[in-house]
Amino acid sequence: SSEIYKLPAGPLALAFGVEARKEEFDQIMDPALESGNITGFGGPIKSTRDKDRKQWATYAELNVPIVKNLEADFALRYDHYSDFGSTTNPKVSLRWQPMNTLLLRGSYGTGFLAPSLYELFTPQFGGVTQTGQTDPIRCPVTHDTGLDCSTQFGVTFGGNAALKPEESEQATFGIVFEPIPNLSFSIDYFKINLKNAIVNGITPAVVLGDLAQF
Numbered sequence: 001s002s003e004i005y006k007l008p009a010g011p012l013a014l015a016f017g018v019e020a021r022k023e024e025f026d027q028i029m030d031p032a033l034e035s036g037n038i039t040g041f042g043g044p045i046k047s048t049r050d051k052d053r054k055q056w057a058t059y060a061e062l063n064v065p066i067v068k069n070l071e072a073d074f075a076l077r078y079d080h081y082s083d084f085g086s087t088t089n090p091k092v093s094l095r096w097q098p099m100n101t102l103l104l105r106g107s108y109g110t111g112f113l114a115p116s117l118y119e120l121f122t123p124q125f126g127g128v129t130q131t132g133q134t135d136p137i138r139c140p141v142t143h144d145t146g147l148d149c150s151t152q153f154g155v156t157f158g159g160n161a162a163l164k165p166e167e168s169e170q171a172t173f174g175i176v177f178e179p180i181p182n183l184s185f186s187i188d189y190f191k192i193n194l195k196n197a198i199v200n201g202i203t204p205a206v207v208l209g210d211l212a213q214f
Contacts, residue, residue: 010065020056025117045125051117054082069097079112084165087112103176111168115198124158129204136208153204164196 001015027048036044059077066072075091091109098104129152138148145151174188 007065009067010071012065013063014060016058016060018056018058021054023053023055023117025051025121027122029123043126045123048121048123051121053114053117055114056080071095075109081114084114087165101178103178104174105176106171106173108171109169111166111170113166113168113198115163115165118159119198120159120161120163122159124156127155127157128152129155133204133208153208155201155204157201163198166198167195169193 001013003011004014005012025048029045029047032038033045034047057077057079059075061073061075064072064074071094073091073093073095076088077090078086078088080086089110089112091107093107094105096104131152132150133153134150135148135153138144142148170190170192172188172190174186176184176186178184
């Protein structure tokens with residue numbers, strides 16, 4: 001990072017960097033688990049071998065003092081994944097301080113997060129929910145305790161090789177007011193759109209909840 005040019009309102013500053021890495025994932029199960037000889041796991045749990053990923057990235061950030069008390073910041077990041085291709089994500093922010101007691105700030109940017117090798121390739125195995133779960137659609141019809149009412153439902157644990165990368169778009173705006181030294185008030189607004197969110201499963205309460213609330 002460095003100050004590269006002197007503008008009337010202040011120095012023009014630039015920072016940049018590069019990154020490269022390789023990830024490897026192997027998960028070797030005990031032979032008893034692989035053969036399915038341990039009860040309570042819904043069958044054999046296979047090992048995962050020889051999963052890997054290469055990634056490299058380059059990024060830069062430029063701070064620009066436009067006029068006195070107004071500055072902009074521009075950032076750009078390019079990532080290349082061996083398994084998910086390439087992505088470019090920008091960010092721009094503005095900071096304006098019209099007086100010593102008042103500051104306005106805002107930003108806009110996009111984001112990208114590839115699922116980890118663990119989230120993709122952890123072996124899947126079967127299990128059941130906690131006791132006392134009830135199907136809100138079938139139970140009132142069948143009244144079948146043990147199958148639809150007050151029972152346990154089958155679930156699947158593990159990774160998902162069909163996961164897609166998370167993509168995001170976010171914007172912020174904020175005001176900071178400092179009427180006297182060491183005392184400030186701030187209000188900030190955030191808007192975040194997240195696509196293909198990667199979560200640790202869906203709880204039975206969501207799956208079996210009242211459909212009217214959805």
